[in-house]
Amino acid sequence: MDHSTHATAHTDHGDGAVTWSTAVRATLHCLTGCAIGEILGMVVATALGWGNVATTVLAIALAFVFGYSLTLFAVRRAGLDLRAAVKVALAADSVSIAVMELVDNGIVVFTPGAMEAQLSDGLFWSTLLGGFVIAFLITTPVNRWMIGRGKGHAVVHAYH
Template sequence: MDALTRTAVSATLHCLTGCAIGEVLGMVVSTALGWHNAGNIALSVGLALLFGHALTIRPVLAAGVPLRQAAGIALAADTVSIASMELFDNVGLLVIPGVMEAGLGDRLFWASLVGTPAIAFVLTVPVNRWMIARGKEHAVVHQHHHH
C-alpha cells in the first residue's frame, strides 16, 4: 500500500469514528422515539457531522489555532469525507430490506449499524484518496495533527 493510500485509509478511519458515533447515537435515539426514515436519517447525519468535525477540530485547537480558524479547517478537512460516508451508509440502510423498520431489540438493527459503516468505509477510501492527492480534505488538517 502506497503512502497516499495509507493516508486515505487513516483519514477515512478518522471519519468513520465520528460518523459511527453520530450514526449509532442518532439511530438509537430516533428509533427509541419512534421516528420514521427521514427523521432517523436527518438526526444521524447531523450528529455524524457534529462528531466528525468535533474530532477534527480538537487537535487543531490543541495546536494553538484560534477557534474560528480551526472550525474552518475542520469544515474544509472533513466535510466531503463525512458526506460521502453518510451517503454510502444511508443508502445501505435504505436498500437493505427491513433495516429501517427494525427496532432496538432486533439483530438486524444492530447488524446494520456495523455493516453499513464498514461498506461506507470501503467506498469512502477512494474518495479521500482522490481528495488528498489534490491537496484537499485531510491534507488540509494534516499539518495540525501531531501523530
C-alpha cells in the same frame, strides 16, 4: 512544515500519489466521528419511536457534528483559534463525511426491513455496521484522491 510540504510528505513519490495507509487513517478518523454520531442518532430516534425521515435526519446531523468535532478539537489543541479551526474542520471533513453518510444511509434505507428494525433486532445492527464497512471501502479511495491534491484531510496534517 508548511501545508504543501506536509501534504507531500504523505505521498509515495511526491507526485500526488498518496499512500493507502494515509488514506485509511484519514477515513478511519472520519468513520469514528460519523459512527459515534450516527449510532447515537439512530439509537435515540429508534428508542423514541421516531419515523424513518426524522431518524435519518438526526443520525446524519449528529454524524456531521461528531465528525467535525473530532477534527475541531484536534486543531484547537494544536493552537488554532476557533474561527480557523472551524474552517480547517469544514475543509478537511465535508466531502469525506458526505460520501460516508450517503453510502451508509443508502444501505440502511434500501435494505428491506432495516428502517423498521428495533434496537434489539440483529438486522438493525448488522445493517448499520455493514453500512459503515461499505462506506469505509468507498470513502477511502475518495480520501486518497483528495489528499493527493492537497484537499480534504490533507489540510489538517499541517496542524499535527
